Amino acid sequence: SRRRNCVRSVEIDLLFLYSSDEGGTPGGAGSRDRGKLSNHEYHVRLARRAIALMAENRAPGTVEPKAGILVRHTLNRMVPIEKPGFNAQFGWLDMFATGSLDGGTPVAVLHTSADGAWHYIRAMYLYGWVPAPAVAFASPRDIRRLTAPERFIVVLSHAIPVFAESERRTLLIEAYQGTQLVLAGRSADGFKVIVPFRKPDGSLMAVEGWVASDADVSVGWQPFTQANMIRTFFRLLNRPYGWGDSYHERSCS
Numbered sequence: 653s654r655r656r657n658c659v660r661s662v663e664i665d666l667l668f669l670y671s672s673d674e675g676g677t678p679g680g681a682g683s684r685d686r687g688k689l690s691n692h693e694y695h696v697r698l699a700r701r702a703i704a705l706m707a708e709n710r711a712p713g714t715v716e717p718k719a720g721i722l723v724r725h726t727l728n729r730m731v732p733i734e735k736p737g738f739n740a741q742f743g744w745l746d747m748f749a750t751g752s753l754d755g756g757t758p759v760a761v762l763h764t765s766a767d768g769a770w771h772y773i774r775a776m777y778l779y780g781w782v783p784a785p786a787v788a789f790a791s792p793r794d795i796r797r798l799t800a801p802e803r804f805i806v807v808l809s810h811a812i813p814v815f816a817e818s819e820r821r822t823l824l825i826e827a828y829q830g831t832q833l834v835l836a837g838r839s840a841d842g843f844k845v846i847v848p849f850r851k852p853d854g855s856l857m858a859v860e861g862w863v864a865s866d867a868d869v870s871v872g873w874q875p876f877t878q879a880n881m882i883r884t885f886f887r888l889l890n891r892p893y894g895w896g897d898s899y900h901e902r903s904c905s
Contacts, residue, residue: 726783754827804835818844844861
């Protein structure tokens, strides 16, 4: 018989906290009051929308995960909405941002939002909501071909472009530091790699990509030395700070 990996649903109390009732939204154009919301009403509406989109009433008691893989660098969210949950009236910290995941990361899809635009996923070290177009579905065997290759390159700089052709005219994706790309060949034109791609029906297709020959990458893992660690850290010197990896930058955690 086929082994089935299932997840038992649990009941979770969700709390939405905000710092103050003072202040509010500015209102619509041409009127000081039209469309204006108090700080309390704004956060009540935001919480209700988030809870409705989670569609927890549609989640079965036992969930059978669907195997997927991320096709691009993806920002992970605490709730299935893109609107930021700022920490204060004039704050800039998006409290719904919980980190990022590299393209090529295998994930287990556990649930889908009411509007179908988000998937609730579990990765090796992170769980939360990601945009549905960032996930391609396939069998675990096909996913392992892309996530556990014998030959690969690893991105060392903040990010590098991966192109659709050796002439490097059409951008496929940006691969971020630490991303592992399947190495299919190497020539004067650069590194030929294989990357995951999401077909219109949501299924996985492996496509060919090209990385410049002088790109800041390592063939295989770097030797684990103090010098390599320091050089890797300093590649991010002067990059903007990204709370919870906001804007595809990096948080302190």
